[in-house]
Amino acid sequence: MENRYNLIEEKWIPVVEAGLVSLKDIFSNNSLKELGGNPREKIALLKLLLAISQAAWTPKDNDEWRKTGADGLARRCLAYLEKWHDKFYLYGKEPFLQMPAVRRAKVNSFGDVMPELPSNNGTILTQVQVERPLDDAAKARLIVTLMSMALGGKQDDRTIVLSPGYQKPRRKASKPGPGILSIGCLHSFLFGNNIVETCWLNLFTEDQIREIKTLPCGLGTPPWEKMPAGEDCEVARRLKDSLFGRLVSLCRFCLLNEQGLHCTEGIIYPPHTEGIVDPSVAIDSSKKNPKIIWADPEKRPWRELTSLLSFISNESSRGFECRQLINTVDRARDVVSSFAVWSGGLRVSNNAGEQYVSGSDDYVESVTWFKSDMIGEIWFSQFTKEMEGLKKLASNLSYAVFRYYRELQSKSNGNITKDKKLKNIKGRAESLFWxxxxxxxxxxxxxxS
Structure with a gap:
C-alpha cells in the first residue's frame, strides 16, 4: 500500500486561533498558543506531543532540562521527526499507530467510536449528531484519541486475537482506555505561553521517571518505533509498564478502512484500584481502596485545585497526588514568569461495560493562571481558606434558598412533599452559585498572594 498523508507535514492538529497545523508546525512556530478541540482530543494530542518530546530528548535531571530550554526541545523534536519521518504516515505498509493484522475484524462506522454521536439505535436530537464523512485530518485525530481515551463497549470485534495462545477476558465489552477508566478521569497538565513551552514544562526527566514505581520499564520505547505484534507479546508487556505506554497506550488495535474502522481490544491496562494510573490523573493511594478524581460536570475542575496542588503545603497530609503536577510545578516557578494548570476530561455513563455520554455527562475543562513568584505555602494556605469560605457560603446560600421556597410553599397550600421542584431547589441553587x-x-x- 502506498505511503501517504504524513502527519509531520499534513495539517491535522487543531490549534486555537490558527486552525489545523502539522507536527512540524507545532515545533517550529512559537506563535501557536494552545491546542484546540474538545478536552478528550486535547488530552490525547498533548500526550502524543509529550511522547514525541520524550522520544526526542529525555533530560537526565532538572538542571539539564533547565539549561536546554523550550527552544532546545523544539530543535531536538524537529530532528527526531526528520529521522523517523517514514513512521508517521497515516496510510501505508506501517500506518501510524495502526495494526494491519486486524483487517480481519469487522468494519465499524466512525460514529460507533465517537461519544458525541449516538451509537447503534440511539436517538438523534439535533443535526450536530448526524454522522458525517471524516477527512484524513479527522481520521488521524480519531486514531490518536482511541489509543488511550477509547470508551468501553461492544462495538469492537473481540473475536480477533493476535498473540498466539492469548485469551481475552470473558466479557462482551472491551475495557475503556486508561485515560477514561470507569466513568471518566480528570487529567491535569501545565500550560505555558505556547505549545512548545507547554511540552517543555510537562517533560519528565530520567530521575523523575525512575521515582515512579508503577513504571517498572521506565521510559520505554515509542510504539511507532516498534509496534507490538499482539496483545501480550514482549513489546506489548514492556509498553504497558512504561511511560510511553501511559502516553500512547494502544488500548485499541485499529486499522483505517475506506468504509470505516477495523477495531479490536488492544493492550489491557490494570484498573486504578491497583494504584496505577496515568501521571496526569490524581490518585489517593493512602487507603486500602485507591480513589481518583473524576471528571464531573457538576463540579468544575478549578474547584479541585486544593486537592491537585496540596503538595505545595508541607502541612498537608497525603491525599490525592497528580504526578504530572508534582514533577513540574516547582521547577516551572524557577524558569517562567507565569504558567497555568489545565484540567479536563469527559464524564461518561457505564452500563454493564458499555460506556456512553448521556443525561448530565459532558466534557469539562478549566484553565487557571499563576504568577510564579506568588506560588508557595503562604499562597496555598490563604487559597485553601478562601475555597473553604466559598464552600461554606455556597452551603449557607443554598439552604437559605431552600428554606425560602419551603416556607413559600407551606403558606400557599400547606403541602411541601409533592412539589418535585422544591426537592431539587437546594442543589440547583448551589450549582448556580458555583x-x-x-x-x-x-x-x-x-x-x-
Missing part, C-alpha cells in the same frame, strides 16, 4: 463564581475565580487566585 457557576456565577467561576468568572471571579482567577481574581481570587491572584488575590491570595
Amino acid at each position: 457557576e456565577l463564581s467561576e468568572k471571579y475565580f482567577q481574581g481570587l487566585v491572584n488575590s491570595c
